[in-house]
Amino acid sequence: MKIVLFFLLILFSSASSFAQITMDTEYKDDGSIELYATNPENAPYTVLIDVTAHSNLLPIGSSGLVIARPGRSKVTTLKRRTEGQSTSLRYTYSFIKGDYFAKSKVEPTYLIPLPEGTLATGIRMTHIENRLQPKEENTEYVGISFRFDLPTEIRAPRKGVVTAISMEQYDEQQNLDFDRSENFIELFHEDGSLTKIMVLRPGSQRVKVGQVVFPGDVLADSAGEEYVSGLHVRLVNMKPVKDGTNKLKYYHEPMKFISKEGESDFPQMKKVAVIYPEEIVTAEMSKKEKKAFVAETQD
Known part of the structure; x- marks a missing residue:
């Protein structure tokens, strides 16, 4: 079974920085395709995957958005739709620093x-x-x-x-x-x-x-x-x-x-x-961080 892949890297120019987010694939025995991202920075990136052509694969999702964590990480798995039939995939992707899906526990001040x-x-x-x-x-x-x-x-x-x-x-x-x-x-x-x-x-x-x-x-x-x-x-x-x-x-x-x-x-x-x-300074601290902060301010 031959799988044809096409990659087009679109560098997203932002006010913050450039990064070289790269994508690669792994093909599983069950016919599914796993997409991996390599992120050389220490902050997550939001990646928009645009599937331009595919066969016998279930869609990534309605948004096409995945998160590339620092290092190499699996960002999504495309499942085979019908057993016994070959799969193929072509896609492009763009990216931007930050996490589209993350939310704060409190409204930040x-x-x-x-x-x-x-x-x-x-x-x-x-x-x-x-x-x-x-x-x-x-x-x-x-x-x-x-x-x-x-x-x-x-x-x-x-x-x-x-x-x-x-x-x-x-x-x-x-x-x-x-x-x-x-x-x-x-x-x-x-x-x-x-x-x-x-x-x-x-x-x-x-x-x-x-x-x-x-x-x-x-x-x-x-x-x-x-x-x-x-x-x-x-x-x-x-x-x-x-x-x-x-x-x-x-x-x-x-x-x-x-x-x-x-x-x-x-x-x-x-x-x-x-x-x-103090309530603003400690608002986003973990329990451990807040305990250390309180101990330090009381010394």
Whole structure:
């Protein structure tokens, strides 16, 4: 029995990073076909499999979506429909960092990623398209910026795993409005989303890829002196979704932050004081992590 396979790799370019997710197959004695993904990174990827042709196989599922965990893992099994008949499969696939299916146990509330007591001004970022003088304004949510007065440390806004670090960019220009090469640290969260923290001082990272960080942990030093807006930090949360054209993209979830003035996703510019409520800091911790945190704060 000869099985014809066709692979077309579509690299999904995202704001976070590139990865080389590869797929391979194993053929079982019962006629089924197992698909495996190899993921070289430490965060899961959502893979969209588009079966272009097949014979005598049951479908993968209505969504065509599977999750590629770090390392090599089986992502799906295609069962043979009729015994004694050959099977064949052709497909393409695309992928994006993050877990489409994961959900959070609680609705996440973020810390403002600055030291407790800092006064900061929160303002939503504008879409890059609006900088190109379009006919209509793009009001899609793309993240938030916090401005502050003095250089400081940038803290983790939420529990997560460090999945990417880019801290090598030195910008000698002045009066910048936007820079595509901003230094950043990226966190992966239990709800399958990623938070990218941008505008950081080159080489100032205090964390490593693969490290678990908790709300308030130091990530790096602040930057932004070369910008028109001055010192600031930018954040965007990204969750994989499948759009109406059967393609993968990121949905930028409005982030809700806690401050002395209450909870807000900053629909308008607002100056607030940074606080670290224990119930927010520990919200996504495991029982073991929470016990260790309480013991440490009581010492």
